[in-house]
Amino acid sequence: MDGTIGGAFVRMTIQSEHTPATPANGSIKDSLAVETIRLASLISGQAPYEGSFSQRIPGLSVSRYSRATKDDMKSFDLPSLLIVAQGAKTVTVGQEVYPFKQSQILVLPVALPISLKITHASHLEPYLSVKLVLDPHKIAELVLRVYPQGVPAVTKWSAGYVLSADAAMINAASRLVACLSHTSDAELLGPLVMDEILIRVLRSPIGARIAELGFAGSEANLVTKAVAWLRNHFSHPMKVAELADMVHMSESTFRVHFKSMTSMSPLQYQKALRLHEARRLMVSEFMDATTACNLVGYASPSQFNRDYSRFFGSPPKRDVVGLRQQVTPDSNLPLE
Incomplete structure (x- = not known):
């Protein structure tokens, strides 16, 4: 270990x-x-x-x-x-x-x-x-x-x-x-x-x-509750101190335990959730990037495009076209 x-x-x-x-x-x-x-x-x-x-x-x-x-x-x-x-x-x-x-x-x-x-x-x-x-x-x-x-x-x-x-x-x-x-x-x-x-x-x-x-009140259980809140409210503004207070931990203790169990900070976790949901909306719901960006909580489309490109390796439009073609190689489905 x-x-x-x-x-x-x-x-x-x-x-x-x-x-x-x-x-x-x-x-x-x-x-x-x-x-x-x-x-x-x-x-x-x-x-x-x-x-x-x-x-x-x-x-x-x-x-x-x-x-x-x-x-x-x-x-x-x-x-x-x-x-x-x-x-x-x-x-x-x-x-x-x-x-x-x-x-x-x-x-x-x-x-x-x-x-x-x-x-x-x-x-x-x-x-x-x-x-x-x-x-x-x-x-x-x-x-x-x-x-x-x-x-x-x-x-x-x-x-x-x-x-x-x-x-x-x-x-x-x-x-x-x-x-x-x-x-x-x-x-x-x-x-x-x-x-x-x-x-x-x-x-x-x-x-x-x-x-x-599975133990209510354990540090692991409290972190999983915070994770569940983030998954259900990922589009909402979030302050780490408020999330820590929600699960009855000090902010410093919460940050340490959250990162040890997820290998990322709460803000990094929230960003990943937003980007995954935006990708799902564009691929499955045929939503354009600007609408998906707004729905998942991004205020700036340019920031969304930068984060998306870094996270998935391609800008939204190119990434979504590639994903759809994996399912239907001959399709030419609109993104706009």
Whole structure:
């Protein structure tokens, strides 16, 4: 584990608590390999085409990509747990970079604007993963069972955590994806297997950090409340001191904890939210840049264009044309 002074961020790559300390145990490695191959096969059956696909179990999706990406793709992710069955990917949050690969898990505890890149994939061995959205209410329910004596104190936070999965975790993910083949299994057994996966994460070395999200009044919970307010009011003027007061923290403490959990300042987070929403309005609602700029809270169209170009790598009109052509290559949809 490494981090900065004052807990500005913590970067962690952690071995699962269930993985034996001695790498000489070949049977453990063989078991993990077999389970991972099975998970990849099951995901491939649910994702026969390129892209990410929501499933009938709420909060569950699977992804398939058959080529590495040259440029970063901007996205906005809900709190989530992602398990890679094949290939590799890199997620960037603020200034923090999280590379992860086959048989590894990425956990993002709060909703975050991210950049992602598929770093290893081919048509023969596509990138395959399964993602679960984290529900703070469900986490709070399970924490009482996993930590009946209370959650250990947490002193350092991070925007994301990478863990090495063990065979039991991969097996649980396989059983979850297998539930999708039968409606009754998806409805009755799927939620139980999702609980099992969350329990395994709560028992892992980052478990206390995830558990804190479900405790009212904890620093992590207060930051997630501030994040929720920003997501719902991103177009409103915002003063950091008022946001800190809203969640009953001093401004200095709030700034430190917010940055440690998101790898960005509250103002940077608000700007990212505004730009993502403006992009969505232009692509999905066929809105012109000036109207989108005003709706998301920008007072200056020129400032909006500068921020948009820096954030997405292209000015609004060119970026939106490119995004629409990815969906309909021959389309010539108007932007004005």
